[in-house]
Amino acid sequence: MIDSKLYPVIFKRKSIRKFAKEPLEPWVLEDVKQQISKLEPLFKDIKTEVAVLGEKEIGGLFSINAPHYIAIYSEEKEGSLLNVGYLLQQLDLYLSKEGIGTLWLGFGKPEESLKAKGGLPYVITLAFGKANETLHRNNVSEFKRKKATEISSVTGAGLPGTEKLIEAVRLAPSSTNNQPWYLKCSRNEMYVYCKKMSRVKNTIFPMGKKLLPIDMGIALCHLKIAALHFEKDIEYKVENKSSSKEYDYVITAKIQ
Numbered sequence: 001m002i003d004s005k006l007y008p009v010i011f012k013r014k015s016i017r018k019f020a021k022e023p024l025e026p027w028v029l030e031d032v033k034q035q036i037s038k039l040e041p042l043f044k045d046i047k048t049e050v051a052v053l054g055e056k057e058i059g060g061l062f063s064i065n066a067p068h069y070i071a072i073y074s075e076e077k078e079g080s081l082l083n084v085g086y087l088l089q090q091l092d093l094y095l096s097k098e099g100i101g102t103l104w105l106g107f108g109k110p111e112e113s114l115k116a117k118g119g120l121p122y123v124i125t126l127a128f129g130k131a132n133e134t135l136h137r138n139n140v141s142e143f144k145r146k147k148a149t150e151i152s153s154v155t156g157a158g159l160p161g162t163e164k165l166i167e168a169v170r171l172a173p174s175s176t177n178n179q180p181w182y183l184k185c186s187r188n189e190m191y192v193y194c195k196k197m198s199r200v201k202n203t204i205f206p207m208g209k210k211l212l213p214i215d216m217g218i219a220l221c222h223l224k225i226a227a228l229h230f231e232k233d234i235e236y237k238v239e240n241k242s243s244s245k246e247y248d249y250v251i252t253a254k255i256q
Ligand SMILES: Cc1cc2nc3c(=O)[nH]c(=O)nc-3n(C[C@H](O)[C@H](O)[C@H](O)COP(=O)(O)O)c2cc1C
Pocket: 013, 014, 015, 016, 017, 103, 104, 105, 106, 107, 108, 143, 172, 173, 174, 175, 176, 177, 211, 214, 215, 218
Protein backbone atom coordinates (compact mmCIF):
# COMPACT_ATOMS: atom_id res chain seq x y z
CA MET A 1 0.00 0.00 0.00
CA ILE A 2 3.02 2.29 0.37
CA ASP A 3 2.94 2.91 -3.31
CA SER A 4 4.51 5.58 -5.52
CA LYS A 5 1.08 5.86 -7.22
CA LEU A 6 0.04 7.80 -4.12
CA TYR A 7 2.73 10.43 -4.71
CA PRO A 8 0.66 12.82 -6.91
CA VAL A 9 -2.12 12.78 -4.29
CA ILE A 10 0.22 14.47 -1.77
CA PHE A 11 0.01 17.63 -3.92
CA LYS A 12 -3.77 17.84 -4.06
CA ARG A 13 -5.36 16.14 -1.02
CA LYS A 14 -7.25 18.18 1.53
CA SER A 15 -9.43 17.62 4.56
CA ILE A 16 -13.11 17.30 3.68
CA ARG A 17 -15.59 18.63 6.21
CA LYS A 18 -18.80 18.41 4.14
CA PHE A 19 -19.90 14.91 3.24
CA ALA A 20 -22.90 13.67 1.26
CA LYS A 21 -25.23 11.69 3.51
CA GLU A 22 -25.60 8.67 1.22
CA PRO A 23 -23.31 5.72 1.87
CA LEU A 24 -20.71 4.61 -0.67
CA GLU A 25 -21.53 1.60 -2.87
CA PRO A 26 -20.88 -1.82 -1.24
CA TRP A 27 -18.09 -2.63 -3.73
CA VAL A 28 -16.28 0.58 -2.76
CA LEU A 29 -16.45 -0.41 0.91
CA GLU A 30 -15.22 -3.88 -0.03
CA ASP A 31 -12.24 -2.28 -1.79
CA VAL A 32 -11.51 -0.15 1.31
CA LYS A 33 -11.39 -3.33 3.41
CA GLN A 34 -9.05 -4.91 0.84
CA GLN A 35 -6.75 -1.89 1.06
CA ILE A 36 -6.76 -2.09 4.86
CA SER A 37 -5.39 -5.61 4.59
CA LYS A 38 -2.52 -4.23 2.46
CA LEU A 39 -1.40 -1.45 4.82
CA GLU A 40 2.30 -1.47 5.61
CA PRO A 41 3.33 -0.77 9.20
CA LEU A 42 6.30 1.35 10.22
CA PHE A 43 7.07 -1.13 12.99
CA LYS A 44 6.09 -4.72 12.27
CA ASP A 45 6.02 -5.80 15.91
CA ILE A 46 3.17 -3.47 16.97
CA LYS A 47 -0.27 -5.07 16.98
CA THR A 48 -3.08 -3.02 15.43
CA GLU A 49 -6.72 -3.51 14.45
CA VAL A 50 -8.75 -1.45 12.00
CA ALA A 51 -12.56 -1.29 11.86
CA VAL A 52 -14.77 0.20 9.13
CA LEU A 53 -17.81 1.64 10.87
CA GLY A 54 -21.05 3.18 9.69
CA GLU A 55 -22.87 6.29 10.81
CA LYS A 56 -25.04 4.31 13.22
CA GLU A 57 -22.02 2.95 15.07
CA ILE A 58 -20.22 6.25 15.33
CA GLY A 59 -22.66 9.01 14.35
CA GLY A 60 -22.85 11.89 16.79
CA LEU A 61 -19.52 11.10 18.42
CA PHE A 62 -17.78 13.60 16.20
CA SER A 63 -19.02 16.95 14.97
CA ILE A 64 -18.79 15.71 11.38
CA ASN A 65 -21.62 13.85 9.62
CA ALA A 66 -19.76 11.43 7.38
CA PRO A 67 -21.38 8.15 6.30
CA HIS A 68 -18.29 6.02 7.08
CA TYR A 69 -15.43 5.89 9.56
CA ILE A 70 -12.20 3.95 9.89
CA ALA A 71 -11.25 3.50 13.54
CA ILE A 72 -7.78 2.26 14.42
CA TYR A 73 -6.76 0.46 17.59
CA SER A 74 -3.22 -0.25 18.71
CA GLU A 75 -1.14 -1.94 21.29
CA GLU A 76 0.51 0.76 23.44
CA LYS A 77 4.27 0.65 23.11
CA GLU A 78 7.21 2.75 21.91
CA GLY A 79 6.45 4.01 18.40
CA SER A 80 2.80 2.91 18.34
CA LEU A 81 1.39 6.39 17.58
CA LEU A 82 3.97 6.98 14.84
CA ASN A 83 2.88 3.63 13.43
CA VAL A 84 -0.81 4.60 13.54
CA GLY A 85 -0.16 7.85 11.63
CA TYR A 86 1.94 5.96 9.08
CA LEU A 87 -0.77 3.32 8.55
CA LEU A 88 -3.85 5.54 8.28
CA GLN A 89 -2.16 8.12 6.04
CA GLN A 90 -1.82 5.37 3.43
CA LEU A 91 -5.62 5.12 3.48
CA ASP A 92 -6.11 8.89 3.54
CA LEU A 93 -4.10 9.19 0.30
CA TYR A 94 -5.63 6.09 -1.29
CA LEU A 95 -9.19 7.27 -0.68
CA SER A 96 -8.40 10.74 -1.99
CA LYS A 97 -6.87 9.15 -5.11
CA GLU A 98 -10.10 7.19 -5.58
CA GLY A 99 -12.18 10.37 -5.42
CA ILE A 100 -13.39 9.85 -1.85
CA GLY A 101 -13.28 12.60 0.80
CA THR A 102 -11.54 12.01 4.15
CA LEU A 103 -11.04 13.75 7.48
CA TRP A 104 -8.74 12.76 10.33
CA LEU A 105 -10.66 12.98 13.61
CA GLY A 106 -8.44 13.40 16.62
CA PHE A 107 -10.68 15.63 18.68
CA GLY A 108 -13.72 13.50 19.40
CA LYS A 109 -14.93 11.30 22.22
CA PRO A 110 -15.68 7.85 20.84
CA GLU A 111 -18.22 5.98 22.91
CA GLU A 112 -17.24 3.26 25.34
CA SER A 113 -17.83 0.45 22.83
CA LEU A 114 -15.23 1.93 20.47
CA LYS A 115 -12.57 1.96 23.09
CA ALA A 116 -11.17 -1.50 22.39
CA LYS A 117 -11.01 -4.04 19.59
CA GLY A 118 -9.28 -7.38 19.97
CA GLY A 119 -8.13 -6.13 23.37
CA LEU A 120 -6.36 -3.14 21.79
CA PRO A 121 -7.26 0.41 22.84
CA TYR A 122 -8.85 2.86 20.40
CA VAL A 123 -6.50 5.51 18.98
CA ILE A 124 -8.03 7.66 16.24
CA THR A 125 -10.57 7.79 13.41
CA LEU A 126 -10.57 8.74 9.73
CA ALA A 127 -14.00 9.79 8.41
CA PHE A 128 -14.73 9.13 4.75
CA GLY A 129 -17.46 9.44 2.14
CA LYS A 130 -18.54 11.30 -0.96
CA ALA A 131 -17.36 14.90 -0.70
CA ASN A 132 -19.95 17.66 -0.79
CA GLU A 133 -17.24 20.24 -1.48
CA THR A 134 -14.27 20.41 -3.84
CA LEU A 135 -12.33 17.22 -3.33
CA HIS A 136 -8.85 18.34 -4.31
CA ARG A 137 -6.62 21.39 -4.32
CA ASN A 138 -5.60 22.63 -7.75
CA ASN A 139 -2.30 24.07 -6.74
CA VAL A 140 0.32 23.70 -4.00
CA SER A 141 -0.16 27.40 -3.15
CA GLU A 142 -3.58 26.45 -1.74
CA PHE A 143 -1.90 24.51 1.10
CA LYS A 144 -1.48 26.52 4.32
CA ARG A 145 1.95 25.30 5.29
CA LYS A 146 5.29 26.52 6.70
CA LYS A 147 8.07 27.24 4.22
CA ALA A 148 10.59 24.48 3.48
CA THR A 149 13.31 26.55 5.19
CA GLU A 150 11.26 26.60 8.42
CA ILE A 151 11.04 22.81 8.58
CA SER A 152 14.42 21.67 7.29
CA SER A 153 18.12 22.21 7.03
CA VAL A 154 20.46 20.61 4.54
CA THR A 155 24.10 20.16 5.52
CA GLY A 156 26.88 19.58 3.01
CA ALA A 157 25.92 18.50 -0.47
CA GLY A 158 22.45 17.12 0.08
CA LEU A 159 21.34 14.13 -1.91
CA PRO A 160 20.07 15.31 -5.31
CA GLY A 161 16.31 15.62 -4.98
CA THR A 162 16.38 16.15 -1.20
CA GLU A 163 14.19 19.23 -1.63
CA LYS A 164 11.53 17.04 -3.31
CA LEU A 165 11.49 14.71 -0.31
CA ILE A 166 11.23 17.69 2.05
CA GLU A 167 8.30 19.02 0.00
CA ALA A 168 6.34 15.79 0.48
CA VAL A 169 6.73 16.15 4.26
CA ARG A 170 5.93 19.86 4.16
CA LEU A 171 2.52 19.20 2.60
CA ALA A 172 1.50 16.51 5.10
CA PRO A 173 -1.66 17.12 7.14
CA SER A 174 -1.34 17.49 10.90
CA SER A 175 -3.64 18.05 13.86
CA THR A 176 -4.66 21.72 14.03
CA ASN A 177 -2.16 22.16 11.18
CA ASN A 178 0.69 22.17 13.72
CA GLN A 179 3.30 20.87 11.26
CA PRO A 180 5.55 19.78 14.15
CA TRP A 181 8.25 18.23 11.93
CA TYR A 182 11.85 19.29 11.36
CA LEU A 183 14.28 17.51 9.05
CA LYS A 184 18.06 17.69 9.27
CA CYS A 185 19.30 16.33 6.00
CA SER A 186 22.76 15.04 5.17
CA ARG A 187 23.70 13.16 2.03
CA ASN A 188 22.07 9.80 2.68
CA GLU A 189 20.22 10.38 5.90
CA MET A 190 17.47 12.54 7.27
CA TYR A 191 17.17 13.03 11.01
CA VAL A 192 13.52 13.56 11.78
CA TYR A 193 12.52 15.74 14.74
CA CYS A 194 9.20 16.70 16.34
CA LYS A 195 8.50 20.05 17.97
CA LYS A 196 8.32 19.71 21.76
CA MET A 197 4.77 19.73 23.14
CA SER A 198 5.54 22.86 25.19
CA ARG A 199 6.57 24.71 22.00
CA VAL A 200 3.42 23.91 20.01
CA LYS A 201 1.08 26.89 20.08
CA ASN A 202 -2.33 25.61 19.13
CA THR A 203 -2.64 22.12 20.49
CA ILE A 204 -4.75 21.00 23.38
CA PHE A 205 -3.13 19.07 26.19
CA PRO A 206 -3.45 16.09 26.79
CA MET A 207 -4.72 15.36 23.26
CA GLY A 208 -1.71 16.99 21.63
CA LYS A 209 0.53 14.53 23.41
CA LYS A 210 -1.16 11.77 21.44
CA LEU A 211 -1.65 13.70 18.20
CA LEU A 212 1.90 15.01 17.64
CA PRO A 213 3.42 11.52 17.19
CA ILE A 214 0.51 10.62 14.89
CA ASP A 215 1.32 13.76 12.83
CA MET A 216 4.93 12.58 12.64
CA GLY A 217 3.85 9.14 11.41
CA ILE A 218 1.84 10.84 8.65
CA ALA A 219 4.95 12.80 7.60
CA LEU A 220 7.05 9.60 7.54
CA CYS A 221 4.44 8.03 5.24
CA HIS A 222 4.71 10.98 2.82
CA LEU A 223 8.52 10.80 2.96
CA LYS A 224 8.59 7.09 2.13
CA ILE A 225 6.12 7.49 -0.77
CA ALA A 226 8.18 10.37 -2.22
CA ALA A 227 11.39 8.34 -1.96
CA LEU A 228 9.75 5.45 -3.83
CA HIS A 229 8.53 7.86 -6.48
CA PHE A 230 12.14 8.96 -7.06
CA GLU A 231 13.26 5.33 -7.20
CA LYS A 232 14.95 5.46 -3.84
CA ASP A 233 13.99 3.66 -0.70
CA ILE A 234 13.98 4.57 2.95
CA GLU A 235 14.77 2.43 5.93
CA TYR A 236 13.58 3.97 9.18
CA LYS A 237 15.73 3.39 12.23
CA VAL A 238 15.43 4.78 15.75
CA GLU A 239 18.94 5.78 16.80
CA ASN A 240 20.46 7.32 19.86
CA LYS A 241 20.41 11.01 18.88
CA SER A 242 20.07 13.98 21.13
CA SER A 243 17.10 16.33 21.20
CA SER A 244 17.34 20.11 21.26
CA LYS A 245 15.51 22.77 23.30
CA GLU A 246 12.80 23.00 20.69
CA TYR A 247 12.68 19.55 19.11
CA ASP A 248 12.70 15.90 20.14
CA TYR A 249 14.56 13.43 17.96
CA VAL A 250 12.13 10.89 16.47
CA ILE A 251 13.79 8.66 13.88
CA THR A 252 16.44 8.50 11.15
CA ALA A 253 15.45 7.97 7.52
CA LYS A 254 18.28 6.10 5.76
CA ILE A 255 17.95 6.83 2.08
CA GLN A 256 19.13 4.10 -0.26
C1 LIG B 1 -3.94 13.57 13.58
C2 LIG B 1 -4.93 14.57 13.04
C3 LIG B 1 -6.09 14.85 13.75
C4 LIG B 1 -7.03 15.76 13.23
N1 LIG B 1 -8.20 15.98 13.91
C5 LIG B 1 -9.14 16.78 13.37
C6 LIG B 1 -10.41 16.94 14.02
O1 LIG B 1 -10.69 16.34 15.06
N2 LIG B 1 -11.33 17.76 13.44
C7 LIG B 1 -11.06 18.43 12.26
O2 LIG B 1 -11.93 19.16 11.77
N3 LIG B 1 -9.86 18.28 11.62
C8 LIG B 1 -8.92 17.48 12.14
N4 LIG B 1 -7.73 17.29 11.48
C9 LIG B 1 -7.48 17.95 10.18
C10 LIG B 1 -6.44 19.07 10.25
O3 LIG B 1 -7.02 20.21 10.85
C11 LIG B 1 -5.92 19.35 8.83
O4 LIG B 1 -5.27 18.22 8.35
C12 LIG B 1 -4.95 20.52 8.78
O5 LIG B 1 -5.59 21.71 9.16
C13 LIG B 1 -4.37 20.71 7.37
O6 LIG B 1 -5.38 20.91 6.41
P1 LIG B 1 -5.54 19.93 5.16
O7 LIG B 1 -5.71 18.51 5.68
O8 LIG B 1 -6.79 20.40 4.46
O9 LIG B 1 -4.32 20.03 4.31
C14 LIG B 1 -6.77 16.41 11.99
C15 LIG B 1 -5.60 16.11 11.29
C16 LIG B 1 -4.69 15.20 11.79
C17 LIG B 1 -3.49 14.88 10.98
